[in-house]
Amino acid sequence: MEAIIASAIAVLGTLLGSGVTFAFQQRVADRGQEFTRSEKLRQERLDAYTSYAGALVNFRRTLVHLWFCTYARTDEQTYEDPGPVAMRSYELRSSAQEALFRLQMLTGDEALSARAQALFDEVGVVHKTESREEFQSRRDSTREGIAGLVGAAKRQL
Numbered sequence: 001m002e003a004i005i006a007s008a009i010a011v012l013g014t015l016l017g018s019g020v021t022f023a024f025q026q027r028v029a030d031r032g033q034e035f036t037r038s039e040k041l042r043q044e045r046l047d048a049y050t051s052y053a054g055a056l057v058n059f060r061r062t063l064v065h066l067w068f069c070t071y072a073r074t075d076e077q078t079y080e081d082p083g084p085v086a087m088r089s090y091e092l093r094s095s096a097q098e099a100l101f102r103l104q105m106l107t108g109d110e111a112l113s114a115r116a117q118a119l120f121d122e123v124g125v126v127h128k129t130e131s132r133e134e135f136q137s138r139r140d141s142t143r144e145g146i147a148g149l150v151g152a153a154k155r156q157l
Contacts (some may be wrong), residue, residue, distance in 0.1 A: 042157055048106045049153040052099035052116060053146060059092040060123045060142050067127040067135055069128070089127075096120060109156055112149075119145045 066089055069082035100120050104113045122145060126138045 008035055045106050045153075047157055048099070048102045049150070049157075050095070052103045053150050053153075054097040055092070055099040056119065056123055056149075057147055059089065059096040060093050060126060060146070062089040063123065063127040064139060067129075070127070071086060071130055071132075071135070093124065096123075107156070112156060115149055119149055 062085065066082055066085045069080050069085050097120065100116055103116050107113050107116075119142070122138070123142045126142050127135070129138065131136050
């Protein structure tokens with residue numbers, strides 16, 4: 001009888017050990033999957049944030065160029081026709097807006113999303129002034145805004 005009880009205890013111990021091992025392995029696997037998911041999301045956010053910042057810089061650069069083509073003319077100098085530059089700015093605006101949408105879909109930070117939208121709007125009017133002083137102010141503000149957005153996105157990653 002003692003042999004049967006000893007065998008039953010050994011079988012129960014083995015089953016209990018197997019159950020604990022399974023539960024432990026399942027937790028390790030779940031943690032591994034969660035880490036993989038979070039790392040993939042981090043990489044996607046990094047790509048979205050850098051793509052948006054790059055698209056915004058290109059859009060801004062073209063609008064600055066457009067301002068110079070439109071308002072910085074003198075009688076002695078010949079400048080580039082603003083028409084093609086304006087067309088290029090529309091293309092870059094679309095690219096920046098697509099990148100903005102991707103950022104907004106991937107970020108979990110509503111403040112960052114709102115900041116990105118506000119910066120897009122601010123960049124979009126950088127060239128809409130005849131005053132050189134106001135243009136320079138907008139130019140500086142958007143440059144600082146892009147740098148600030150990159151800093152805020154970096155902290156989120």
